[in-house]
Amino acid sequence: MAIGETIRNSQIWKSIFRHPMPLDRRNRIVVMLTNFFLHLHPVSIKKQGIALSFTWCMGGVTFFLFLVETVTGVLLMFYYRPTLEWAYNDILALRDVTSLGILRELHRWGAHAMVITTWLHMYRVFLTGSYKPPREFNWVIGVILLLLTLLLSFTGYLLPWDQLAIWAITVGSNMARATPILGYEGPGQQLLTIGGIDMITDGSDARFGLLGARFVGEETLNRFYVLHCIAIPLAAALLLAIHFWRVRKDGGISGPL
Amino acid sequence: MHSSGFFLNDVAGFLGGYYTFLALMNGIAAFILWRKKNAPGWALVWSVFAGVMMILASLALSASKSMVPALPMAVRSLVNSLSGPVLYTLGTTALFTGLFVFRKFFVQPMVAWSVLNFTLLLLGLSMADENFAAIVMKPDNVPIVGLVYLLAFFTWVATKQAVVNDERIKQGLPVVEKVNDEKVLVWPDLVYTELICMVGVSALLLVWALFLPAPLEEPASSVKTPNPSKAPWYFLGLQEMLVYFDPWYAGVVLPSLVVFGLMAMPYLDFNKKGNGYYSIEERKFSYLVYQFGFFELWITLIILGTFLRGPNWNFFGPFEYWTPYKVEVLNNVDLPQMFWVQWLNQPLPRAPQDAGVLSQIGFIFLREAPGLLIMGVYLVVLPPLMAVTIFRGFYAKMGFIRYMVMSNLMLLMLTLPLKMILRWTVNLKYIISIPEFSLNF
Numbered sequence: 001m002a003i004g005e006t007i008r009n010s011q012i013w014k015s016i017f018r019h020p021m022p023l024d025r026r027n028r029i030v031v032m033l034t035n036f037f038l039h040l041h042p043v044s045i046k047k048q049g050i051a052l053s054f055t056w057c058m059g060g061v062t063f064f065l066f067l068v069e070t071v072t073g074v075l076l077m078f079y080y081r082p083t084l085e086w087a088y089n090d091i092l093a094l095r096d097v098t099s100l101g102i103l104r105e106l107h108r109w110g111a112h113a114m115v116i117t118t119w120l121h122m123y124r125v126f127l128t129g130s131y132k133p134p135r136e137f138n139w140v141i142g143v144i145l146l147l148l149t150l151l152l153s154f155t156g157y158l159l160p161w162d163q164l165a166i167w168a169i170t171v172g173s174n175m176a177r178a179t180p181i182l183g184y185e186g187p188g189q190q191l192l193t194i195g196g197i198d199m200i201t202d203g204s205d206a207r208f209g210l211l212g213a214r215f216v217g218e219e220t221l222n223r224f225y226v227l228h229c230i231a232i233p234l235a236a237a238l239l240l241a242i243h244f245w246r247v248r249k250d251g252g253i254s255g256p257l
Numbered sequence: 258m259h260s261s262g263f264f265l266n267d268v269a270g271f272l273g274g275y276y277t278f279l280a281l282m283n284g285i286a287a288f289i290l291w292r293k294k295n296a297p298g299w300a301l302v303w304s305v306f307a308g309v310m311m312i313l314a315s316l317a318l319s320a321s322k323s324m325v326p327a328l329p330m331a332v333r334s335l336v337n338s339l340s341g342p343v344l345y346t347l348g349t350t351a352l353f354t355g356l357f358v359f360r361k362f363f364v365q366p367m368v369a370w371s372v373l374n375f376t377l378l379l380l381g382l383s384m385a386d387e388n389f390a391a392i393v394m395k396p397d398n399v400p401i402v403g404l405v406y407l408l409a410f411f412t413w414v415a416t417k418q419a420v421v422n423d424e425r426i427k428q429g430l431p432v433v434e435k436v437n438d439e440k441v442l443v444w445p446d447l448v449y450t451e452l453i454c455m456v457g458v459s460a461l462l463l464v465w466a467l468f469l470p471a472p473l474e475e476p477a478s479s480v481k482t483p484n485p486s487k488a489p490w491y492f493l494g495l496q497e498m499l500v501y502f503d504p505w506y507a508g509v510v511l512p513s514l515v516v517f518g519l520m521a522m523p524y525l526d527f528n529k530k531g532n533g534y535y536s537i538e539e540r541k542f543s544y545l546v547y548q549f550g551f552f553e554l555w556i557t558l559i560i561l562g563t564f565l566r567g568p569n570w571n572f573f574g575p576f577e578y579w580t581p582y583k584v585e586v587l588n589n590v591d592l593p594q595m596f597w598v599q600w601l602n603q604p605l606p607r608a609p610q611d612a613g614v615l616s617q618i619g620f621i622f623l624r625e626a627p628g629l630l631i632m633g634v635y636l637v638v639l640p641p642l643m644a645v646t647i648f649r650g651f652y653a654k655m656g657f658i659r660y661m662v663m664s665n666l667m668l669l670m671l672t673l674p675l676k677m678i679l680r681w682t683v684n685l686k687y688i689i690s691i692p693e694f695s696l697n698f
Contacts, residue, residue, distance in 0.1 A: 028444045041443045048437040050447045057454045064455050088476045095473055105466035112400040115491050120411055126547055127415045129531040136523035143519045157489050166477035172488040175508025186505050187696035254533035256435040
């Protein structure tokens with residue numbers, strides 16, 4: 001106890017936490033106002049707003065899984081090389097040789113779980129009518145986040161570079177070939193013909209833009225790797241920040257008026 | 258392929274643990290009910306059920322593999338021979354309708370618990386079938402089993418509260434969420450809940466990761482196409498739509514419309530009631546539309562695409578072996594073919610060899626006239642017609658633009674079930690078929 005007291009009275013501790021332990025009412029309020037991570041939350045909340053039967057905690061779980069994916073993903077990036085030569089072998093080694101190869105399992109199952117919890121979070125928000133005014137726009141941001149979650153999962157699916165990966169991405173991205181006007185097998189593709197020269201071919205259509213090639217190959221692996229590790233997570237992080245901020249600005253967790 | 262003996266060896270240990278888990282689960286339930294003292298009959302029922310589960314567990318773990326409890330072969334063949342896309346879709350529709358209509362009955366905890374036990378027992382008995390287990394136990398398919406149970410559980414949680422609230426509203430009482438509006442401090446109440454959730458999710462994820470290895474197949478090869486080739490599971494609903502529509506619609510336009518429709522939802526739903534609490538009666542229309550889209554057109558199609566679509570995207574019963582040699586008759590006919598050839602008994606209108614571009618397009622329009630007419634009526638005439646009939650009140654409240662967006666989104670959403678029905682009943686392939694411009698609908 002004495003050691004704990006000494007630590008809590010030290011200059012270092014006091015420079016980090018500028019108030020005593022949150023044991024009484026005053027300090028429980030102060031901790032919410034002074035801590036960067038906690039200030040996302042209000043100081044007090046309706047008991048109903050934190051009932052698990054009401055919220056299901058699915059938004060929170062989704063965000064937690066996003067953090068799990070970030071941490072495990074960064075660790076996997078130390079190990080994995082997105083090239084035809086190494087991608088599959090690195091995953092193979094993660095399975096058979098490497099210590100803590102379980103990181104890959106955590107990352108993959110976390111990703112599946114995140115898709116599911118996102119759906120459940122949306123489902124709860126719908127069932128409680130929480131998308132209604134004044135929260136309309138936050139629902140829109142949520143839909144974009146759903147899309148980003150699916151794209152994160154989809155781009156990550158390719159990285160193990162096994163049969164499962166390459167064919168799932170092939171089947172999925174073949175759809176882009178049929179994009180109206182912009183896909184070379186899509187309806188209205190002939191509209192973009194200038195002087196008898198097709199502007200939309202298998203080397204310039206929407207699918208080519210997605211894959212970086214005419215088929216799923218090394219360019220695709222690189223493209224999906226960058227999208228998966230940098231572009232989409234950055235976009236998602238930005239939208240998450242806005243999503244949380246708007247929850248507070250739109251009046252906190254919903255409840256009957 | 259394993260021979261049956263090897264398979265049962267592999268699965269017996271899992272099933273032993275599974276039935277023991279069911280026994281424990283029901284034992285605990287019985288204990289809690291017995292302690293509460295208000296339902297001694299149910300406590301007895303679940304302790305007996307737990308006992309039966311223990312017997313099943315010991316049978317599964319016994320040395321003789323013929324003792325592993327399984328559905329009788331006759332039942333499995335019957336299920337296989339009965340199941341098909343039509344029965345699957347109609348069956349799930351009937352199931353959802355029944356659950357919705359009789360929701361007051363199904364939300365009772367003991368009824369819900371019985372349903373849960375029944376499905377878990379059925380799942381266990383099915384697991385002893387080699388073909389069933391081969392698909393369900395694929396590592397990437399396991400999350401979908403979890404999804405089904407999570408969705409069922411949370412739908413139950415929500416419906417239970419909605420039923421209570423609807424009853425209270427009918428009696429003129431405030432909803433439960435309103436009663437419980439005392440304020441508490443976020444530290445400790447919310448912060449600790451979040452911490453416990455985080456620990457729980459981490460533990461679950463660790464156990465899942467320890468016991469289920471992530472899949473890794475042979476190295477990628479662009480020349481060896483697996484049959485079936487499937488997209489990731491969350492897109493299998495879209496892949497299933499390819500049975501009924503061309504990729505431009507099923508894979509590009511419809512998904513974009515889903516995203517657009519979801520975003521538009523808060524701006525189309527003018528109903529001010531039901532904001533911030535569970536209720537069904539107060540917002541029946543939006544509730545039913547959302548549930549129809551989510552359960553019928555998204556979740557059931559994912560389950561169909563994952564568990565019941567095998568090689569060549571043919572339908573396979575849950576206990577059927579996925580043979581690539583299954584032959585299915587494809588005798589689908591396009592509407593122009595039906596109209597000109599079958600009904601009017603004349604060849605399809607075709608431009609003469611030396612016709613100019615405009616004349617060719619004219620002939621295409623003539624050939625596709627029936628389909629274009631149908632789609633025109635469906636998308637252009639129907640919305641105003643509904644505005645003055647069934648959606649008169651909606652139109653008055655929503656105004657022209659919002660009403661048109663909503664009615665068109667709904668009609669486009671309904672294209673999928675309508676096309677399914679047309680395919681099953683009259684073998685219709687395309688309503689509009691203009692291969693000249695890759696435009697088939």
